[in-house]
Amino acid sequence: MFKTLLARARQGYRTAGFPAEEPGLPALFRGRPELDPTKCTDGCRQCVDACPTGALRVAEAGVELDIGRCIFCEECVAACPEGAIAFTRDWRVAASRREDLIVTDDNRPRVDALGRELRRLLGRSLRLRQVSAGGCNGCEVEVNALGNVVFDGSRFGIEFVASPRHADGILVTGPVTANMKQALLITYEAVAEPKLVIAAGACAISGGLYRSHPEVSDGIEGLLPVDLYIPGCPPHPITMLDGLLRLLGRL
Amino acid sequence: MAFAITSNAIPLPIAAVPVVEVDAFRRDVLTAIAAGGRLLLLIGLPGDGRATRLLAAIADDARGAIAVCSTDVTDAYPALTPDCPSAHYFEREIAEQYGIEPEGHPWLKPVRFPLGGPTIGEADFYSVAGSEIHEVAVGPVHAGVIEPGHFRFNCHGERVIHLEISLGYQHRGVERALRGGPDRRSLYLAETVAGDTTAGHATAYCQLFEGLAERECSARANALRVIALELERIANHIGDLGALAGDVGFLPAASYCGRLRGDVLNLTAELNGSRLGRGWIRPGGIARDIGSDELRELKRRLSDAGRDMRNAVDLLWKSSSVRARFENTGVLRHEAAADLGIVGPAARASGIDRDTRRDLPAALYRARHPTITVGDNGDVFARALQRWREIEHSLGFLADVLDDPGSGTTASAIPSLAPDAVILSLVEGWRGEIVHLAVTDAAGRFAHYKILDPSFRNWFALAFAMRGQPVMDFPLCNKSFNLSYCGHDL
Numbered sequence: 188m189f190k191t192l193l194a195r196a197r198q199g200y201r202t203a204g205f206p207a208e209e210p211g212l213p214a215l216f217r218g219r220p221e222l223d224p225t226k227c228t229d230g231c232r233q234c235v236d237a238c239p240t241g242a243l244r245v246a247e248a249g250v251e252l253d254i255g256r257c258i259f260c261e262e263c264v265a266a267c268p269e270g271a272i273a274f275t276r277d278w279r280v281a282a283s284r285r286e287d288l289i290v291t292d293d294n295r296p297r298v299d300a301l302g303r304e305l306r307r308l309l310g311r312s313l314r315l316r317q318v319s320a321g322g323c324n325g326c327e328v329e330v331n332a333l334g335n336v337v338f339d340g341s342r343f344g345i346e347f348v349a350s351p352r353h354a355d356g357i358l359v360t361g362p363v364t365a366n367m368k369q370a371l372l373i374t375y376e377a378v379a380e381p382k383l384v385i386a387a388g389a390c391a392i393s394g395g396l397y398r399s400h401p402e403v404s405d406g407i408e409g410l411l412p413v414d415l416y417i418p419g420c421p422p423h424p425i426t427m428l429d430g431l432l433r434l435l436g437r438l
Numbered sequence: 439m440a441f442a443i444t445s446n447a448i449p450l451p452i453a454a455v456p457v458v459e460v461d462a463f464r465r466d467v468l469t470a471i472a473a474g475g476r477l478l479l480l481i482g483l484p485g486d487g488r489a490t491r492l493l494a495a496i497a498d499d500a501r502g503a504i505a506v507c508s509t510d511v512t513d514a515y516p517a518l519t520p521d522c523p524s525a526h527y528f529e530r531e532i533a534e535q536y537g538i539e540p541e542g543h544p545w546l547k548p549v550r551f552p553l554g555g556p557t558i559g560e561a562d563f564y565s566v567a568g569s570e571i572h573e574v575a576v577g578p579v580h581a582g583v584i585e586p587g588h589f590r591f592n593c594h595g596e597r598v599i600h601l602e603i604s605l606g607y608q609h610r611g612v613e614r615a616l617r618g619g620p621d622r623r624s625l626y627l628a629e630t631v632a633g634d635t636t637a638g639h640a641t642a643y644c645q646l647f648e649g650l651a652e653r654e655c656s657a658r659a660n661a662l663r664v665i666a667l668e669l670e671r672i673a674n675h676i677g678d679l680g681a682l683a684g685d686v687g688f689l690p691a692a693s694y695c696g697r698l699r700g701d702v703l704n705l706t707a708e709l710n711g712s713r714l715g716r717g718w719i720r721p722g723g724i725a726r727d728i729g730s731d732e733l734r735e736l737k738r739r740l741s742d743a744g745r746d747m748r749n750a751v752d753l754l755w756k757s758s759s760v761r762a763r764f765e766n767t768g769v770l771r772h773e774a775a776a777d778l779g780i781v782g783p784a785a786r787a788s789g790i791d792r793d794t795r796r797d798l799p800a801a802l803y804r805a806r807h808p809t810i811t812v813g814d815n816g817d818v819f820a821r822a823l824q825r826w827r828e829i830e831h832s833l834g835f836l837a838d839v840l841d842d843p844g845s846g847t848t849a850s851a852i853p854s855l856a857p858d859a860v861i862l863s864l865v866e867g868w869r870g871e872i873v874h875l876a877v878t879d880a881a882g883r884f885a886h887y888k889i890l891d892p893s894f895r896n897w898f899a900l901a902f903a904m905r906g907q908p909v910m911d912f913p914l915c916n917k918s919f920n921l922s923y924c925g926h927d928l
Binding site for chain 1: 551585623626627927
């Protein structure tokens with residue numbers, strides 16, 4: 188008992204200052220990308236051809252990057268001869284609407300807070316059931332990290348619960364494999380109304396690296412109504428926390 | 439005996455691999471295993487016409503050699519499993535993927551439920567009959583933030599008589615997608631075979647790629663890869679020690695270890711931008727060199743983290759309530775671990791003295807490797823202690839590597855890959871031995887790509903360890919192995 192108390196003193200207080208303070212992300216952190224289409228040269232498709240997930244395309248107005256498909260690998264940055272693409276250290280990439288995940292310049296995805304009535308119903312707690320539907324355990328480990336003493340989602344009432352019956356919504360990871368589709372839909376059905384759906388990671392948003400595989404459904408788009416998209420491969424716990432707090436109107 | 443002999447990440451011309459009659463194949467494989475060899479893998483490859491080619495690789499861990507042979511079969515062949523239990527899961531996979539029947543196999547059940555086969559969840563589960571026998575079905579959606587799988591317990595009261603593990607929920611076509619490569623997706627697919635083992639699978643892929651091009655990375659690039667691999671090992675082991683503490687309700691160690699896991703992930707992120715090391719290891723080397731100031735800082739912070747880890751983990755060993763729950767729980771006996779071909783810390787905790795870093799090393803591990811120790815009792819306590827010892831050995835080893843990280847270019851261009859070749863690439867990931875195998879076509883592209891995550895071998899060990907246990911000990915036993923669902927399901 189005495190040793191346990193001594194260890195408590197040694198290990199100290201470790202909870203992150205975010206959101207009151209900056210999140211202290213590493214210098215090399217790859218966050219929200221910015222594009223400068225004015226630098227693009229006619230007919231150049233080098234970024235498009237380099238992208239492993241087909242997240243880039245050349246539209247009429249110039250090049251577009253869909254961060255719902257992006258795995259933040261920076262192959263496009265390396266491929267671009269003009270320096271038209273850069274990944275900033277901005278962790279705020281979550282969005283309420285799928286179309287807001289299309290980056291064309293320095294536009295920022297936006298999260299709309301839930302309506303007043305829903306927030307009143309939720310009170311100070313948000314209980315989510317996590318469903319991994321083909322996730323590689325990259326997103327899952329980062330969702331788990333939300334519960335550790337550093338990110339400590341429970342400070343904000345955000346906790347992951349064992350049963351969909353106890354949940355206010357589900358947070359889905361993975362491209363939705365054919366083998367998990369039914370279990371995902373049953374889990375969603377089991378959550379009482381009103382309920383939220385959060386898609387975390389490129390796979391859940393769009394299929395990510397597994398898009399177009401016959402074994403998967405290209406994420407939850409079209410299967411479930413999504414309230415919050417959290418891009419990344421995997422999203423940083425701070426990105427998830429930021430998105431969830433904005434959804435709850437706390438940021 | 440007709441074998442072609444190779445080693446880790448050394449390619450063989452496919453024509454050099456003997457193709458023998460199935461009886462000779464069986465006899466040779468079984469003789470090699472009886473002589474102390476280990477079934478590294480047994481897989482099917484598309485053969486000529488209707489035939490399926492079975493390819494077996496036998497590891498000679500004492501000599502660091504891998505013996506390869508093959509045979510062509512159609513429809514059915516006499517199974518190896520009755521004489522070589524470690525073949526059982528490979529033969530189930532062959533039956534599922536190629537429709538070949540290994541005759542005499544005791545349980546030809548689906549492995550992953552791929553498209554076009556039986557519907558997942560509608561399996562013919564084993565059942566035990568008798569009064570007071572009941573079944574507990576768990577999953578695919580579990581209580582925690584964890585991947586899906588189905589567990590079917592046959593119990594007598596609280597005691598588990600048999601646990602059947604039925605997976606495949608995460609099957610997303612990784613191996614199929616790697617065929618025809620390498621292409622712009624290949625490396626990233628390898629990284630997501632098991633996302634918590636990004637460095638392990640990326641290294642296996644890159645080693646394979648470089649082996650086929652007959653190129654070696656510089657000493658510097660190899661040292662940086664070792665840093666990535668060992669950081670991944672430390673992060674996962676300390677995280678799992680915390681999770682084990684959580685599963686027995688000992689929250690102080692659970693909290694501290696959870697924080698320390700994150701600290702190690704943050705170190706990884708400072709070196710490459712991603713906490714899981716995404717995009718760090720690349721064919722030809724590594725994405726980014728580390729300056730001497732960074733190396734010194736990394737060493738200092740690892741040393742600090744090591745002290746905090748020792749302080750947190752000591753609580754586990756010194757709390758009688760924790761020890762009472764860990765000791766003699768979920769015992770995997772040495773003989774069972776050996777028969778089933780178990781790998782990694784789970785095998786070492788059962789006294790199996792095997793580690794790819796020492797026995798079948800590639801790259802930097804050929805010159806030096808961490809101290810390798812083994813446990814004996816094979817229970818949850820032994821697996822927890824094994825994890826801790828491996829953290830300590832990795833920390834010591836990293837300190838040496840950081841003192842002397844070698845020199846050379848960190849990224850080199852890779853020329854085209856050898857055509858018509860076969861190669862095996864092995865890496866000791868934190869869960870154990872990872873194997874990637876590729877066969878190239880005449881143009882030097884992947885005609886076939888096979889991935890063996892350590893979980894593929896080890897899931898059955900968990901079922902074994904649960905026999906005779908109270909069903910309530912399942913979470914604890916499960917966490918002591920902490921196997922990958924997606925690494926198995928592919």
